[in-house]
Amino acid sequence: MRCTVATIDADALRWNLSIIKKKAGPATVCAMVKANAYGHDIVTVARILQAEGVTWFGVAFADEAIVLRNNGITGSIILLTPHEPHEVETVLDYRLVPVICSVQQARLLAEKASERGVTASAHLYVDTGMHRDGIGVHEAFHALTEIDGFKGLRVDGVCMHFATADVLHHPFIQEQESKFIELLKKVADHGRTFTYVHASNTGALWQHAGNMGTMVRTGMSMYGYAQPSDPAAHLKPVMSLRSRVIGIRRIWPGDSVSYGQRFISTTETTICTVPIGYGDGYMRCLTGKAWCLIRGEKYPVVGTVCMDEIMVDVGNAKVTVGDEVVLIGTQANASGKVQSIDATDVAEWAGTIPYEITTAVSARVPRLLVYDGKGL
The missing domain is CATH 2.40.37.10 (Lyase, Ornithine Decarboxylase; Chain A, domain 1)
Incomplete structure (x- = not known):
């Protein structure tokens, strides 16, 4: 082995997970392992976390999810970057949970799932101000209504992403959250609920005491760093x-x-x-x-x-x-x-x-x- 080596501390990883679970309360922890688990080795990290009871993993691309499946990861895997049309079969083959960023994307997924006689699971991605991915918050309700009519697709989750969660006390967090909560209320008023509601990433989890939903997506905190930096977090670099x-x-x-x-x-x-x-x-x-x-x-x-x-x-x-x-x-x-x-x-x-x-x-x-x- 080379004398230059990156050491991955399993004990520190487990310690951080325990801190995160306490912080998240009853919310499900979705461990972000995209980009080779932020450089820490996706297979090593996911196996340790799965052994510790983690049942949700977040990746950006289908290729990352395939690596997890081929290495014994059996939990739910959410794709947090919109998949391409040619990847629909992969999504179904490997039982992945994609985020839905357009009605067209949802329609194709539903059609392919119906052809197989299965129902795909997906989460609606709502753009509340990041302006990167997702369906605009003002169009999301009508899009969801249309998507709910597609046979072969079950949208059992809804999510958004904070743009300024890594900036201490930034007011845009509340602005985005308010838009998200308003949408959730409108959906609920029409008798529609979601099993998984998630918005909090590492920054939001650590600095924001508001609604965290039923799931939190923890990335850098899993690896020992709170953003913004917070010594009181007692996290350990992995x-x-x-x-x-x-x-x-x-x-x-x-x-x-x-x-x-x-x-x-x-x-x-x-x-x-x-x-x-x-x-x-x-x-x-x-x-x-x-x-x-x-x-x-x-x-x-x-x-x-x-x-x-x-x-x-x-x-x-x-x-x-x-x-x-x-x-x-x-x-x-x-x-x-x-x-x-x-x-x-x-x-x-x-x-x-x-x-x-x-x-x-x-x-x-x-x-x-x-x-x-x-x-x-």
């Missing part, structure tokens, strides 16, 4: 990203490091080479901004981040080839003091969000599953 020193060299004032001479040393110092780069998802935009841990101390990543390697300025510290390098995670120094770098830190350096940091970790980085701190 992924750590580690490598090792593979080269050490001494440089002098005026010497440059890496491509483009973007770092020129002003002192005599020691440069360590570490085998991780943007080919592994460690972004090039981290050039001149990032830090890492070696022997429990923080050191700057210097010079341009390469495809396969980075360089670290350790000054005059005693570092040897083979020393562990922590890009995301914790590490203790010689006196036992523990330092940490998490995906939020890396995201701040990169000018992005922690979602992108963990999701970016590429397939060529092995995932190592650990229980009680020990690899399997």
